Amino acid sequence: MTNEASFVYTEAFKNYKFRDDHPFNQKRVELTYKLLKSMNALNDQQIITPRVASDEEIALVHDRKYIDAVKRASEDKLAQEESLEYGVGTEDTPIFEDMHQAAAQLVGGTLTAVDAVLSGQTKRALNLGGGLHHGFRRKASGFCIYNDAAIAIQYIREKFDYKVLYVDTDAHHGDGVQWIFYDDPNVCTLSIHETGRYLFPGTGNINERGHNEGYGTSFNIPIDAFTENESFLSAYKESLTEITEHFKPDIIVTQNGADAHVYDPLSHLCCTMEIYEEIPKLAYQLANEYCDGKWVALGGGGYDIWRVVPRAWAQIWSVVNNHGETFSGSIPKRWLDQWQNESPVNLPATWHDESSIYEPIPRKEEITEKNAILVNKLLEPIRNEQKYMM
DSSP: OOOSEEEEOOGGGGGOOSOTTOSOOTHHHHHHHHHHHHTTOSOGGGEEOOOOOOHHHHTTTSOHHHHHHHHHHHTTOOOHHHHHHTTOSSSSSOOOTTHHHHHHHHHHHHHHHHHHHHTTSOSEEEETTOOOTTOBTTBOBTTBSSOHHHHHHHHHHHHHOOOEEEEEOSSSOOHHHHHHTTTOTTEEEEEEEEOTTTSTTOOOOTTOOOOGGGTTOEEEEEEOTTOBHHHHHHHHHHHHHHHHHHHOOSEEEEEOOOOOBTTOTTOOOBBOHHHHHHHHHHHHHHHHHHSTTOEEEEOOOOOOTTTTHHHHHHHHHHHHHTTTOOOOSBOOHHHHHHHTTTOSSOOOSBSSOOGGGSOOOTTHHHHHHHHHHHHHHHHHHHHHHHHHHO
């Protein structure tokens, strides 16, 4: 084994770009990479250059006709009625030149991370270019053309027959991954997200528990809008700990959207950097306890690309690379100096957020109670099964 931790990166991740004013902006990956390099927290030996996924690999999940449609869209050869059928050319997921190649590069990044972990080259791998969890078998959705997380999970299932635990902490429900594995008892999905009453994609209810042989392996916690750190982390830690113990995975795959932060323009949650320090710590701990350390971490949502995403995603790498430890103190001045003129907002000078960055939430007690009730209801079948077995 050459490294315990590997970082998948290529500047080609930035080619996945819908348009200049689109909220999905892969510059955030470059900002995170440059932040880590400015701290000497990432050395060249830990960086893996990803391959581009083949059509055969993408077809592990996606319909061949859909892949062909994406290719034709890339060359401006897809009729409008077909583009709408396949979910491309919409306001959320516009067509752009060479979109197939750009999307296949993101998938290749995640498969490169998987190969690094499962070949024994590394124990933990991070691909911040991945985490496009909304893609469906035959349709793009929510900025996501190909679902790299689902492709990687199917790749793991077919090549290694491992039980996979997929954990999604994006503010938006991890719908694509859930539905693709809804019948599979060997893939367990846990998504903690803002309730779909107010937010895309509108799914992820607590009663979505799986189907047929997969019943009981799908878990959702649709937390209330304006949820804050304490309630978010309580739901996350309690549910993930008990579900992991119950499912006993061979590998953990996490999607680490950074859009639950109060600054994010596309959600209504009120969390701060505190959750992005704690989320990867528990994943690291459970991967060590149940999976001999095997953990593949991905990016995801995150639309305040200046103030939030680089700090949040750099903390994942810190945990991956530093045995569960996170960064603290000041952000490197040379990184701030490099990017402040380009940033439309003032860049935070510290890793932690001040508690004063948002006004107190008047419904805090009510929101906290509702979220706690949800978690207890979600975990009730597991707890009842344990009582019965005792």
